[in-house]
Amino acid sequence: MKVKAFGTELTSNFTATDGLNVVVVVPTTKVRVRAVDGFGLPRSWPVELIGVAKGNGTIGPVEVLGNGTYTARVLAFGRWFNSTFFAVPGKVQNVSVVVPTALLTVRAVDGFGRQRDWPVEVVGVSRGSGVVGPVEVLAGTYTARVSALGAVFNKTVEVRPGENATAAVQVPTALLSAAVVDGFGSRRDWPLEIRGVAGGRGSVGPVEVLGGRRYVVAAAAFGKNFTEVVDLAPGANATVVVRVPTAKVAAKVVDSFGRQRDWPVEIVGVASGRGGVEPVEVLAGRYVARASAFGREFAVELAAEPGKVAEAVVQVPTAVLNIVVLDDDKKPLDRYVEYVAVGGNSSSKPPRELELLAGRYTIRARDLGKETSSEVELGPGEVKTVELIIPGTAGFDVGGTRVTYSTAAALVAVALAAVAGVVALALRRRRRQAK
Structure with missing residues (x-):
């Protein structure tokens, strides 16, 4: 005897007898298929029991022939996920097709561990500002990416089914301040810059920069540049002082x-x-x-x-010179001096406290028509008095006039000669008269 069910012919052999009832047993079973995520939760993804039925999230229970192998599949994230099972007759079977999902959260943090509002993304999945997620993803390997301070920072994240994963992409920032001081340690308002970062006068910062790099801090003063170099570690808070010497x-x-x-x-x-x-x-x-x-x-x-x-x-190597002009009797002749010359200086009076450069000098003087000279050596810081004796000037003063002894002698000689002449003349006259 043949029975056709579910597109399949079933045959049963028997021996005919009077009053025989023939029952052909079709080995059926009932199957319920559902789609679940990596956390075991039912989901409304498209689900199919291949060749039997389709639905969203769940199918059945549907009756199928037992003693056979079936494939159930779920469409999620643009992919099919299959589950193959053997249908046991006379049972109601629950089949779950597991899509291996997980939850992933990605945060952008700085070198001090603080969450920042920088662009962040799970590449190929989702984007945000400061944080992405939690987003549902398939278990697997993902790239988390943050863009900050003109650079891009990536981190590879491995996610397992049913895991609620959190990843932090750290931008290795640091804080950098700069100041300029003079040789005495005082702050000055000179131009200052952290090259390629920021500039100002007197001080700059603190400014946020990337750690793990070298920075040059430069100050300008007196037409020159003065620099300091600093290697900055992530998470550092450094101050660089440029000292202008x-x-x-x-x-x-x-x-x-x-x-x-x-x-x-x-x-x-x-x-x-x-x-x-x-x-x-x-x-x-x-x-x-x-x-x-x-x-x-x-x-x-x-x-x-x-x-x-x-x-x-x-x-200045100076000395002081005093000059005294004397006659032969070492008496002062100041009132009769015609000139005294020394070191380019000339005066009608003998100089007192005359300041000169240290050195050798020739002193010249003229008095009563007579001249004399003398050499003098002056050392730095020396005070020296030089006496100039003008020969032939000794004598006596008459009414403000100097009569030298030689002049007086000449006058006396003339007078005596005149007296002698008068006496001789008188004697001659007397002799004539006596004759």
């Missing part, structure tokens, strides 16, 4: 007696004045201080060290 220089001009004088003085290329130059800020280094006096220049070097005040003392 400044100093202060001053100068004064003194004579050999240590007295400050009102002569022109300068720190070459820096500043000038009379008698002195007040402290001026300069870069550390070597400088020349120069003074002018008596038609000549005098200079000294000074070394300016960072953070110190250096003063240059320019000493």
Whole structure:
């Protein structure tokens, strides 16, 4: 006997007898198919018992022939997921097709572990700002990506079925501040920059930068650039101080007696004045201080060290000369001096406290028509008095006039000669009269 069911012929052999009832048993079973995710939860994805029925989320129970193999499948995430099973007659079978899903959350964090509002994505899945998810994904390997500070940072994430996974993509940031100070440690308002990052005057930051990199901090002062280099680790909060090696220089001009004088003085290329130059800020280094006096220049070097005040003392090698003009009896002839000349100076009176540069000089004097000269050597800081004796000037003063002894002798000789002549003449006259 043949029976056709579910597209299949079933045959049963028997021996005919009177009153025989023949029953052909069709070995059926009932099957219920459902779609579940990686957490075991039913889902409404398209589901199919191949060759039997289709539905959304669940099928059945549907009756099928037993003693056969069937395939149930679910369409999710653009893919088919299959489950093959053997149908046992006389049972109601529940078949679950598991789609191996998981949940994935990705956050963008900085070098200090703080969540940040940077663009973040699970590549090929979803995008967001600061955080993505939780999003449902198939179990597998994914790339989480964050874009920040002009760079892209990736992290590979392995997700297992039924897992609620969280991944943090860390952007290795750090904080960097900069300041500029002078050689004395004082903050200054000079131009300053973290190259390629930010700039300002006096100070910059704190600014957020990528760690694990080298940065150059530069300051500009006195027409030059001064730099510091820093290697910054992720999560660091660093301050870089650029020190401009400044100093202060001053100068004064003194004579050999240590007295400050009102002569022109300068720190070459820096500043000038009379008698002195007040402290001026300069870069550390070597400088020349120069003074002018008596038609000549005098200079000294000074070394300016960072953070110190250096003063240059320019000493002009002076001396003081006193000149006394005397006659042969060493009596003063000041009132009769015609001139006294020394070192380019000439006067009608013998000089007192005459300041000269140290050195050798010739002194010349003229008095009562007579001249004399003398050599003198003056050392720095020396005070010297020179007596000039003019020969042939000894005598006596008559009514404000000097009569030298030689002049007086000549006058006496003339007078005596005149008297002698008168006496001789008188004697001759007397002799004539006696005859």
